[in-house]
Amino acid sequence: MNLISMFDESASRWPTKTLLHYGDEAFSYAQIQALSCRAAQVLRDRGVGQGDRVALMCFNTPYFLIGVLGALRLGAVVVPVNHKLQKPEVEFILRHSDARLCIIDVALGVAQRIETEACLLGTGDMAGAADVGFDHFDTLVQRTEAGELPAPVGDEALAQVLYTSGTTGQPKGCLHSHRAVFTTALVCSAALSMTHNDRMLIAMPIWHAAPLNNWTFGTLLMGGTLVFLREYAPRGFLEAIARHRVTLTFGAPIALLAPLELADFDSHDLGSMRLWIYGGGPLGEDMAKRLMQRYRTTQFMQVYGMTEMGPLGTALFPEDALRKAGSIGRSSLPGVQVRVVAEDGSATPAGQVGEIQLRSEAAMRGYLNDAEATRAAYTPDGWYRSGDLARVDEDGYYYVVDRLKDLITTGGENVYSKEVEDALSPHPDLADVAVIGRPHPDWGETVVAVIVPRPGRQPDSEALKAFLADKLARYKIPRDYVVVDTLPRTPSGKLQKHLLRHGIGAPAPSLLSTFKDIHA
Known part of the structure; x- marks a missing residue:
């Protein structure tokens, strides 16, 4: 079913019911429906049509939802953007997705620094942000009358581009x-x-x-x-x-x-x-x-x-x-179908490790x-290769034991070590870099950089963090830096990260009190 048809059916059944609570505000299904139609007109007035990409870089606010529904009403494709990303990361997504328009919260520091060909609209509290240089989406929606909208696109039409590392x-x-x-x-x-x-x-x-x-x-x-x-x-x-x-x-x-x-x-x-x-x-x-x-x-x-x-x-x-x-x-x-298979594609017996693979509509x-x-x-x-390695116990329960890829999961956020390594490697004090995840009782994992200094250099961890501050989202920046003389590699030069994890990947202490600071 088309998502707009789905939503409109719910709105027809429950028009006066509260759909959304946001602080002291409450919106009924009928109100969100009407606002999304106005949002569609705002987007159409700025050239958005069927198949165009509309990016949204927002906090959890009513106008994120209104923007998503408005874009989908036009047959446009929604591109949600991580609001923790920095300028080069955001610009890559806007460029790669060929975004026609981007709705961005004006409270984000990156909002005024993005360089893009996409039309920019602000959302959120404009107080103190009057010089952003682009129109305010929320105000436009409130002032715009909805026009005649196109019929919903087919079920197989593209609805989203969701970015993952x-x-x-x-x-x-x-x-x-x-x-x-x-x-x-x-x-x-x-x-x-x-x-x-x-x-x-x-x-x-x-x-x-x-x-x-x-x-x-x-x-x-x-x-x-x-x-x-x-x-x-x-x-x-x-x-x-x-x-x-x-x-x-x-x-x-x-x-x-x-x-x-x-x-x-x-x-x-x-x-x-x-x-x-x-x-x-x-x-x-x-x-x-x-x-x-x-x-x-x-x-x-x-x-x-x-x-x-x-x-x-x-x-x-x-x-x-x-x-x-x-x-x-x-x-x-x-x-959803799930299986755990060995390298040759055969089913993994109890007690053995294989890759989780899934299949679904x-x-x-x-x-x-x-x-x-x-x-x-x-x-x-047609099975999706998850890249996660799992052990199956005698009762058929799955336990993830490792990853085929070097994904680090910290506080529910995914971090790829290669991305962090690429950002850190240009630092003039470093000769070599490897990034791994260290088990953490609260976060799941914490990001650790293993570094080889250049001769005569003594890298400072705070300086390295500052170097990455405008290149990576904060949760991607390593919390710990371990200095070594050399990194373990195969004769062909491939990094042997399992040796690093074994040697320095001991679990970190509980740091619940630092939650707000780390993931701000």
Whole structure:
């Protein structure tokens, strides 16, 4: 089904019902529908039409959702952009996606520095940002009358380009059709037994695939209510749940762990919650027990998936959260097939390690402008190669043990070591660089740079961080720097990162108190 047809059906069933809570504001389904039609006219007045790419670099705000729906009404393609990225990273995505227009929050420092051929529109609070040099999307929507809109595009038309990191260090754009995104929403709403009575808190960045496709579109499909938290903060997270009687929410494990450090955690009324969903890394038994004890519930569900798959994959349901702690489950979500295979494609027996592969109607069409990477991502019979290595236990539960690619997952954010290495290598004090992930009890992993200094140089860690500050999003910048004489390489020059992980990849101490500083 086309996503606009899906949304309009919900709006016709529940026109006066609250669709969205945002701070003190509330929007009904009919109001968001009308505003999205006005947004479509604003975009069309600036040359956007069917197939054009509309980028959105925003916090979790009503006008992100209004912009997405407005673009989709025109048959345009939505390109969500990570609001933590720096100037060169944003410019690459706008250029690579051939974005016709970009809606960007004026509170972002990068907003005034981007160089692009795309038309720029600001969103958010314009106070103190009057000199940005481009029009304000929110105001234009409020002042513009909706014109006659085109008929919805077909189900197989492109709906999104979702960017994820690639092995070359540059992001890759995953192409998702309306049908694929609808499938993701349908599967997730079914897996959670969602109804129109549910209230879903979107606290993680909405430009991520799961908050957008799984939980936002899943809620819209069922006629439920969304609660947007502009940006995650532990106290704001708890307050939003209590104030709006939230029933469902999703976050990285750190988003559930960080509130436990608040002295008044127990004073917040969380009794409305029926399910806490987490992803981006498993929870060990001790941490799962701690969460259940402090939140006074056993209703924690882990989901595993990736952007290329919708994101859909497997789930570890509440009844197994302690018994199989650390697992990503044994059951795939409805409509998803999963297998773990050896290098020769044969099924992996219990106790052995193989690659997780998945297949679903929600899978991406391919990578934008990268036929070679698209071919490499799939087996000849259509299974997506996740790149994750997993062990299967005697009961059929999957445990991720390593990655074929050098992906680092920190606080639910994906960091590719190659991208960080490419940014750090030009520093004049460095002769060689390798970036690895070190296990961390709260973040999943923390980014570590192993560096070889040039003769006579003594690199300073703070200077290296400053060197990267305008090149990489903050969560990608290494927290620790380990100095070595040489990096282990094969005779052909290939870096042997497994030796680095074994030698210096010891787990880091818990640093929950630094949550806000690190992921600001």
